[in-house]
Amino acid sequence: MTDMSNTTYDSIIIGGGHNGLVCAAYLAKAGKRVLVLEARGEIGGAANTMTFCDGRKVSPCAHYLNQLNSTVRRDLNLTSHGLKMAGSDISTIALNPEGDHLFLNDQGASGAGISANDAANYGRFMKLMQQYSTMLGFLVDLPPIDIFNPDWDDKVAALKLGWNVRFGLGAEKMSEFLRMVGMNIYDVLDDEFDNPTLKGALAFDAVLGTHTGPRSPGSVLTFLYRMVAGTDGAVELPEGGMGAVTSAMAKAAAGFGATIKTGARVASVIVENCVATGVVLDNGATYSATHIISNADPKTTVMDIVGPRHFEADFVKRVDNIRMRGNAAKLHIALKSLPRFTNLSAEQLRSRLLIAPTHDDVERAFNHAKYGEASANPMMEISIPSIDDETLCDEGHVLSAIVQYAPYTLKGGWTEAAKDNFRDACIDRIARYAPDIRDHIEAAELVTPADLEQRYGMRGGNWHHGELTLDQMLMLRPAPEASRYALPLDGLYLCGAGAHPGGGVMGAAGKNAAKTILSEGRS
Amino acid sequence: MRDLSGQNHYLSAVRATPFYEKQKAVDLVNTWHRWQGYTVPDVLDNVTVEYFAIRNSASVFDITPMSKYRIKGPDALAFMNRLLPRDMTKLRVGRVGYTVWCDDEGMVIDDGTVFRVAEDEYWLCAQERQLEVLKRNAIGFQIEYAEITDEVAALSFQGPVTCKILKNAGFAGIETMKMFDLRFFDFPDGEIMISRSGYTGDLGYEVWVQNDQAEAIWDTLFEAGKHYDIRAIGGDALEIARVEAGLIAAHVEFSPANETVRPGHAKSPYELGLGWLVKLDKGVVFNGRRALMKEKKNGSRHRFVKLDVEGNKTACNAYLFDKKHGKQIGHVSSTAWAPTAKKNIALGFVDMPHGEIGTEVWAEIYYMKELKWNTRWAKCTVMKDAAWNPPRKTLTPPADF
Ligand SMILES: Cc1cc2nc3c(=O)[nH]c(=O)nc-3n(C[C@H](O)[C@H](O)[C@H](O)COP(=O)(O)OP(=O)(O)OC[C@H]3O[C@@H](n4cnc5c(N)ncnc54)[C@H](O)[C@@H]3O)c2cc1C
Numbered sequence: 043m044t045d046m047s048n049t050t051y052d053s054i055i056i057g058g059g060h061n062g063l064v065c066a067a068y069l070a071k072a073g074k075r076v077l078v079l080e081a082r083g084e085i086g087g088a089a090n091t092m093t094f095c096d097g098r099k100v101s102p103c104a105h106y107l108n109q110l111n112s113t114v115r116r117d118l119n120l121t122s123h124g125l126k127m128a129g130s131d132i133s134t135i136a137l138n139p140e141g142d143h144l145f146l147n148d149q150g151a152s153g154a155g156i157s158a159n160d161a162a163n164y165g166r167f168m169k170l171m172q173q174y175s176t177m178l179g180f181l182v183d184l185p186p187i188d189i190f191n192p193d194w195d196d197k198v199a200a201l202k203l204g205w206n207v208r209f210g211l212g213a214e215k216m217s218e219f220l221r222m223v224g225m226n227i228y229d230v231l232d233d234e235f236d237n238p239t240l241k242g243a244l245a246f247d248a249v250l251g252t253h254t255g256p257r258s259p260g261s262v263l264t265f266l267y268r269m270v271a272g273t274d275g276a277v278e279l280p281e282g283g284m285g286a287v288t289s290a291m292a293k294a295a296a297g298f299g300a301t302i303k304t305g306a307r308v309a310s311v312i313v314e315n316c317v318a319t320g321v322v323l324d325n326g327a328t329y330s331a332t333h334i335i336s337n338a339d340p341k342t343t344v345m346d347i348v349g350p351r352h353f354e355a356d357f358v359k360r361v362d363n364i365r366m367r368g369n370a371a372k373l374h375i376a377l378k379s380l381p382r383f384t385n386l387s388a389e390q391l392r393s394r395l396l397i398a399p400t401h402d403d404v405e406r407a408f409n410h411a412k413y414g415e416a417s418a419n420p421m422m423e424i425s426i427p428s429i430d431d432e433t434l435c436d437e438g439h440v441l442s443a444i445v446q447y448a449p450y451t452l453k454g455g456w457t458e459a460a461k462d463n464f465r466d467a468c469i470d471r472i473a474r475y476a477p478d479i480r481d482h483i484e485a486a487e488l489v490t491p492a493d494l495e496q497r498y499g500m501r502g503g504n505w506h507h508g509e510l511t512l513d514q515m516l517m518l519r520p521a522p523e524a525s526r527y528a529l530p531l532d533g534l535y536l537c538g539a540g541a542h543p544g545g546g547v548m549g550a551a552g553k554n555a556a557k558t559i560l561s562e563g564r565s
Numbered sequence: 566m567r568d569l570s571g572q573n574h575y576l577s578a579v580r581a582t583p584f585y586e587k588q589k590a591v592d593l594v595n596t597w598h599r600w601q602g603y604t605v606p607d608v609l610d611n612v613t614v615e616y617f618a619i620r621n622s623a624s625v626f627d628i629t630p631m632s633k634y635r636i637k638g639p640d641a642l643a644f645m646n647r648l649l650p651r652d653m654t655k656l657r658v659g660r661v662g663y664t665v666w667c668d669d670e671g672m673v674i675d676d677g678t679v680f681r682v683a684e685d686e687y688w689l690c691a692q693e694r695q696l697e698v699l700k701r702n703a704i705g706f707q708i709e710y711a712e713i714t715d716e717v718a719a720l721s722f723q724g725p726v727t728c729k730i731l732k733n734a735g736f737a738g739i740e741t742m743k744m745f746d747l748r749f750f751d752f753p754d755g756e757i758m759i760s761r762s763g764y765t766g767d768l769g770y771e772v773w774v775q776n777d778q779a780e781a782i783w784d785t786l787f788e789a790g791k792h793y794d795i796r797a798i799g800g801d802a803l804e805i806a807r808v809e810a811g812l813i814a815a816h817v818e819f820s821p822a823n824e825t826v827r828p829g830h831a832k833s834p835y836e837l838g839l840g841w842l843v844k845l846d847k848g849v850v851f852n853g854r855r856a857l858m859k860e861k862k863n864g865s866r867h868r869f870v871k872l873d874v875e876g877n878k879t880a881c882n883a884y885l886f887d888k889k890h891g892k893q894i895g896h897v898s899s900t901a902w903a904p905t906a907k908k909n910i911a912l913g914f915v916d917m918p919h920g921e922i923g924t925e926v927w928a929e930i931y932y933m934k935e936l937k938w939n940t941r942w943a944k945c946t947v948m949k950d951a952a953w954n955p956p957r958k959t960l961t962p963p964a965d966f
Contacts, residue, residue, distance in 0.1 A: 315848050316848070316849065316850050316854070345705060349705060350704050350705025350706070351640075351643055351647055351705060351706065351849075351850065352850050353850060354647075354669040354850060354851070354852045354853065354854065354855070355647070355648070355668075355669065355698075355701050355702045355704070355852050356668055356669035356701070356852070357669055358701070358704050358705065359701040359704065362704055523669070530669075530855060531850070
């Protein structure tokens with residue numbers, strides 16, 4: 043590698059995940075010379091599209107777009123860079139083995155013997171949740187409030203939060219909010235609803251992508267979190283898979299002048315006199331910059347890429363303690379043709395299909411994970427994107443499912459046999475709802491959290507780069523000394539999901555990191 | 566002491582050091598206290614006599630309960646350099662350094678001495694237990710660390726004739742050891758380590774042996790020193806010498822940062838008068854660096870002062886004021902009537918910018934006479950040096966007697 047070596051940039055971004063690309067775009071837009079170094083052969087990180095069986099394409103990690111930050115979408119003009127939606131306003135069907143499914147959409151809830159009372163309450167409940175998330179939504183677009191050393195912006199943000207909670211909601215809803223926000227979703231659902239299918243579906247949404255069950259503390263918060271970002275909880279399906287989102291972001295970044303290199307794994311960060319000044323690739327090439335910004339997760343960044351000795355000990359200990367247990371696996375199935383789901387039309391298979399029969403079932407599925415076992419009866423979020431998106435397969439279809447729970451630290455490890463077993467258990471599980479599915483399967487692949495770590499570098503296979511729990515959120519994310527994107531090593535920053543506001547294809551962390559860097563020295 | 570070995574340990578809430586029987590044999594007053602789980606004497610005979618052994622002849626004090634750690638491995642230097650604010654690349658093999666160490670906030674966890682016994686091995690000797698501190702510091706370093714407090718018995722051997730006695734005892738070349746040198750010497754049942762170091766501000770050595778050599782080294786020293794008024798001493802005499810030498814103590818001058826819960830109650834090296842230990846520009850990260858850089862720039866809250874107190878009433882626990890009946894600006898942490906310096910002295914802290922060398926502060930001293938409390942105002946002068954800092958502390962070779 044001779045080209046560009048020793049070139050000086052303003053910013054080097056380690057990792058071309060969607061947050062790295064967003065960060066690059068904002069910095070480049072502001073006139074900074076930006077270099078993105080992505081370890082893998084392609085950009086996108088966990089927001090990408092892969093070819094998996096006979097040219098069929100699937101989103102191998104994130105498959106639904108429901109959290110993309112609207113400011114990012116607008117500022118980067120993603121539509122002009124080719125981002126199209128194959129489906130928007132995707133509705134949800136919570137499956138019932140007997141075919142008595144529950145339909146959830148903006149119109150409300152129907153089916154599954156839901157009572158009029160529950161149906162009405164569902165509308166009211168979702169509206170309330172929406173209000174809460176609107177009230178909190180502005181927090182996503184700001185660096186967390188610095189409570190130790192508040193500057194003017196921090197004070198304004200704190201006032202705004204107080205104002206929104208008290209006056210935006212009104213006294214009654216405020217007290218309801220304060221009551222609920224620390225609760226677990228299981229108890230809240232029991233307070234609100236009778237219908238088991240409804241409770242199962244909402245409970246599953248609250249714990250998707252987490253290492254928690256519905257009865258774990260903080261599961262109301264993670265439920266709200268899903269809605270806070272993005273556009274009012276609307277679920278979209280990007281045409282060409284999730285890789286289309288990141289390729290639009292990469293085009294935006296390149297359009298503003300950022301250089302993006304793939305196949306460029308950063309082996310270490312150069313630290314001179316206690317300042318991060320550059321990076322060394324695993325092939326030995328070096329690059330320098332005044333700002334080294336990591337899209338890798340905080341633990342990997344501190345412990346592996348930079349090295350603990352360049353940080354003070356209490357900080358290292360905190361980072362070492364960040365919990366990042368991945369518990370979601372991904373199942374991909376290449377289908378010859380669409381299977382028949384009991385009592386569902388082919389048209390209805392466009393929906394987001396949930397297998398989460400009751401909230402107790404979700405909790406029971408989590409019980410296994412607590413003790414290092416994969417769930418005996420896993421929960422699933424299923425998408426068959428090829429129905430809406432013809433670009434994915436020339437013929438046949440692909441099914442993409444997020445499966446819980448599959449703990450990263452499986453007892454006995456994720457051996458081939460363990461993977462095959464769990465994959466078959468997942469297919470059996472789908473077959474309860476689509477009895478003929480096996481006749482349609484051409485190939486099936488299970489991606490475990492261990493695979494996710496190995497492929498995308500996210501430690502523990504945790505898709506948030508650090509579990510989203512109250513003690514790891516806002517000004518505690520990823521650690522109090524590093525919540526404002528700057529790590530306690532001069533010149534080093536975080537811009538990925540491990541920073542505030544967290545994971546999901548959102549782009550907010552990347553944007554906030556860029557804004558923080560651009561405002562340096564100004565306050 | 567009763568046999569407390571094996572399962573009998575519960576028969577006592579304190580442990581005996583390997584020098585226990587030796588000390589008990591010369592103990593006339595039976596006044597002991599608990600020090601990190603061990604029982605040690607306050608006094609064995611008479612405080613004044615014991616103090617003068619430190620200053621005029623040779624004193625033997627059991628420091629076995631001091632916390633001792635061995636740190637070893639290819640990253641030992643890098644580890645120590647990140648743990649300690651000193652520039653550890655400057656501490657050669659065979660040298661000892663006095664040091665503090667801080668948390669990330671730049672607040673002092675403890676102070677102690679670090680011994681570079683080999684290229685890749687250090688011993689750390691601390692006032693408080695440090696295992697948890699070492700554990701968190703070890704993350705990411707190729708080192709092994711072990712607590713050796715209970716495996717290594719140690720004596721502090723202090724006073725003007727100590728070099729002579731060690732020479733008599735056959736430790737050849739001892740007189741060539743400079744202040745803060747360490748050396749290994751042959752001894753029955755294995756090498757022992759002697760360092761020229763101590764806690765008295767005087768000529769003195771510390772002798773580090775295996776537990777099973779403890780009684781032998783005790784006997785060797787007392788035999789070689791029998792014509793030199795060698796004397797076993799307790800903690801009370803040492804305390805006077807410490808204050809006279811202006812040295813700080815944990816839980817007296819500072820509250821260890823890792824066990825201090827009230828905000829603002831811990832102290833930084835600058836606030837303990839130990840800024841000279843902090844090498845901000847050593848080029849590598851060390852614990853507390855960022856906070857200490859900030860403090861250096863923005864100023865400290867307190868200043869450590871060594872005071873010459875007017876009159877003969879010790880300023881025990883006194884508040885300090887900018888003038889008589891003036892504004893309260895600090896407090897006294899340690900006091901002593903310094904017998905050798907013949908001064909009434911105190912250590913303490915005042916708020917910045919008070920307490921410049923040569924300036925005056927005032928102490929309001931409370932004292933009791935036949936169960937009646939009285940107060941007295943005493944003018945205190947901030948001293949530049951410790952009350953006791955004789956040339957013989959560092960003189961090499963030390964005087965022969
Ligand atoms: C199975 C699964 C399903 C998901 N489903 C959804 C979903 O439906 N909807 C949703 O919104 N979100 C979903 N998510 C979450 C979402 O995908 C992630 O939170 C998000 O993609 C994280 O983006 P990021 O840019 O912060 O980090 P990443 O995407 O992890 O990007 C980090 C990048 O850094 C690179 N990197 C790491 N180390 C180095 C190095 N040393 N040198 C160079 N490059 C390096 C990596 O290769 C990677 O490309 C899912 C995640 C998973 C795993």
